[in-house]
Amino acid sequence: MQFDIAMTDELLATTRAVRKRLDLDRAVPRDVILECLELAVQAPTGSNTQGWRWLVIDDAAQRAALATLYRKAASIYLNQANDAAQARGDRQTERVYDSAMWLMDNLEKVPVHLIPCIEGRPPANAPAAMLAGLYGSIFPAVWSFQLALRARGLGSALTTLHLVHEQEAAALLGLPDNILQVALLPVAYTRGTDFKRAARPPVSNITHWNRW
């Protein structure tokens, strides 16, 4: 297949973290989630381990319990971080926090939560090579899932704050000890699909050729 670069670039450039524009009133069929997961697991993994495991939460009581855990961590963190962004006058990041606070208040209403996991919990003081190999074997698949959602008119956001209470979440979900949660993604159809590129400094500022 010859790719239409304008289209594939648009997909990569406009898959934003979506929070306020998640449509809380439209149900997400399980088939759509499975279709996007089938694409996600096409991503490569270190040593072909394919250690991904997916928890999909669409039960209202489970979502409410996760939202409570999320809020417990987020309410402290987000207010502090938002104050810091305001103090530095960073408007883009202020908007991110404003959106994150909306999510904190509405997480249980988002129709689906996805918790991507990976088999194999790293030991304390795991070396950098091991951590990169582990997280590098799950986040590409998670991002593919998010891109596949975008192409279908859905949105999501990668959040990690519930991991502050990882053990409580694991108990709630009945996870075995060797299964490591890496994120929580609220998933829903989006209100509109006209997402734009983000303003970014030129990459030449942060790219080094051959040496730092």
Added chain:
Amino acid sequence: MQFDIAMTDELLATTRAVRKRLDLDRAVPRDVILECLELAVQAPTGSNTQGWRWLVIDDAAQRAALATLYRKAASIYLNQANDAAQARGDRQTERVYDSAMWLMDNLEKVPVHLIPCIEGRPPANAPAAMLAGLYGSIFPAVWSFQLALRARGLGSALTTLHLVHEQEAAALLGLPDNILQVALLPVAYTRGTDFKRAARPPVSNITHWNRW
């Protein structure tokens, strides 16, 4: 933009880890790398930190030095791992190791090495929430870079073995202490572009609804 789902799915499903089909004889213009990095940095990051930093190595001597470090780690690991895959009769993984050994032998000949980095080294015993937030703020961008390459007829593979000798690599590249390397990607045009979906077990086997 209305996405052509057949095309975006094809991109997500056929961006393989490419090693043996990297074209060692075709130069990669710096502009192509920068174009793909511009797309990479459209990915979201935790708290909008945008901590990514990119080391692009196209100098032959630097590539040779990195390849030496890579081989020092890989020669031990890959032979052991390949023996284990053979013992379990896992043919797909055997092919991965065969390809990985080819890369080990030819890494310095691949025209471009990309080392994605992120600002902020996690402390020893960093909690899961911090590690997920850190690696989850760089690997989506790295995967976007790989997808952008694929759309343009180039390929890459996410490798982490050189991180076994992270400090030596950091010295070679002149990296500041607070900059964390997360991978090394050989990058080249591919010989042909007819990459296929990988065989995967059905995701229903590894998907849990509401509880494990």
